[in-house]
Amino acid sequence: MAVPLPDRDMDWPPPHTRQENKLYAQWGAWYSGDPDRLAQVYGAGVTPGLGLDLKGWDRPLQYAGGVVGRVARWFWGSPIPAGQSRSTKLHVPIAADISATSADLLFSEPPTLRVSGKKGQARLDRVLADGGVYSMLLESAEIGSAYGGVYLRVGWNSEIADYPILDLVPADAAVPEFANNRLGAVTFWKVVHEEEKAVWRHLERHEQGRIYHGLYRGDRERLGMQVPLEDHPETAGFAEIVDAEGGLDTGYDKGLLTYYVPNIKPHRLLRGTSLGRSDYSGVEPLMDALDETYTSWMRDLRLGKGRIIVPEVYLANTGRGRGSTWDPDREVYSGLGMMPPANGGPSMITISQFDIRVAEHKETARTLLAQILRGAGYSVQSFGEAGEGQAATATEIHSRERKSFVTRGKKLNYWTPALAWLAEALLSIDLAVFGTKVVAEKATIEWPDGVMPDPESLSRTLDMLTRAQSASVDTRVRMLHPDWDDGQVKAEVRRLRDELGLNLPDPAELNETYVPGDGDDD
Helix, strand or coil, rough: CCCCCCCCCEECCCCHHHHHHHHHHHHHHHHHCCCHHHHHCCCCCCCCCCCCCCCCCCCCHHHCCHHHHHHHHHHHHHCCCCCCCCCCCCCCHHHHHHHHHHHHHHHCCCCCEEEHHHHHHHHHHHHHHHCCCHHHHHHHHCCCHHEEEEEEECCCCCCCCCCCCEEEEEEHHHHEEECCCEEEEEEEEEEEEEECCCEEEEEEEEEECEEEEEEEECCCCCCCCCEEEHCCCCHHHHCCCCCCCEEEEECCCCCEEEEEEECCCCCCCCCCCCCCCCCCCCHHHHHHHHHHHHHHHHHHHHHCEEEEEEHHHHEEECCCCCCECCCCCCCCCCCCCCCCCCCHHHCCEEEEEECHCCCCCCCHHHHHHHHHHHHCCCHEEEEEEEECCCCHHHHHHHHHHHHHHHHHHHHHHHHHHHHHHHHHHHHHHHHHHEEEEEECCCCEEEECCCCCCCCHHHHHHHHHHHHHHCCCCHHHHHCCCCCCCCHHHHHHHHHHHHHHHHCCCCCHHHHCCCCCCCCCCC
16 A cells, blocks of 8 residues: 655655756746845855756866856856945846736636536635635636646634635645656655754645645754644644544545646646646746846946045045045145146146936836746736737727737636635535535636726617617626626616616516517607
8 A cells, every 4th residue: 555645754845846946946936026036046155056047057177167167157146246344236027927927818808617516606606705716716826827837725723714724735746646647646845843952844736635744853954754734833733633544525526625736738838748838938038037027227327426535635634543534525725836737727626427328227127127028928018018008998998918818718618627626625525524415516707808998988888779770688687797696686786777767667567588570768
């Protein structure tokens, strides 16, 4: 019988995940926007060899090809120049903007999850609303954009909620096992406590119908040996519900209570893997160059401050050991016994002020930004870089942002089956744990088009349909409010009938959508 959790000391994370963890460290640094993390990952005098590439270029290979050669390839890998007290590097958080925009394109308008039974639909709607599922999906999409994928995990805690709970697990906190491009099992891990010489980790392994929990005491590089769950308050609660094997039944026998959602495929650096790739994959050098451009721009601003150089005799001596000062407001100086300046120049004061290359830096930054967004799969219009402040119809917006919506369409192909699974998993746990009488089934997903139509254009369309008597009141209400359900639409039709005196039957009496006859809408 296979052992669900490790029963011996070993390197952690496992050695076979080293390549993807190097990428996670790199992508995570860009997503965080922390200059210190970027400097650490790219080896600016700290932790040489930490995860730059997969080709072995980051090995310490003598002078030209080793750390010095690697540092020379990355702006964030260069150390602070000698004689400079602090780093003046500037970071532009374009990576975080990309991930936030990706999530907005997917879930700023939430999809609709529909199941067949009325009781099941009502219960599912309540779980989605009370559990904050849509906000969690928005967060998951942002994390997935950064790390190349994200794990949705369904669980429960009867002490804080009477419904199933959805949370997420970042890709760098999981050790997945895929079979036929599907997630067969996964081990989540997190550090629950860290001491000077000891690191406590909680491992949570998901298999079909089962979850196993284990607590390990090791160090920063080794997992250590398994210790009782009661030894740490973070895991003590699991000790009361697991069996002799350290596991418990989930009540969901159709699969795992977790689902891996890849950001987008294929992975360009790990050929053949089932993992997704980050939106940053391949554009890291461009983001590095963008930071270098803005840093150079700010350097021009600092150097462009006007400075003057005066002869030493113009300085007022403040006493031995106290240096000298320059008073720019002093009006009279004693004459100097020396030849006058050449060409009759009245002053020996030299003004030093460098040009600020605004146009050059701005154009370079704009070009790099366009290349970064194009490489990530987005249009610059999605980031407010063009056409700002101009009214546009939904069709025009789709045309301008076509590349962004193509990328959105690709990602929907990965999120649609994930949300179908999510509905089934939530209802299954609701039945098994909380005893609600619902039928667990996969949901049908209805996605909004992602663009809010221009109100003026939509009103003109509805007005023309009314004048031509080519669409019913019910149809026009649904066009104006595509997110409304049947009850809301019928209530609105009833209000219109009463307020405008339209000759319409009561919507509640209709077995199907009513199409008014000639003159009904006059």
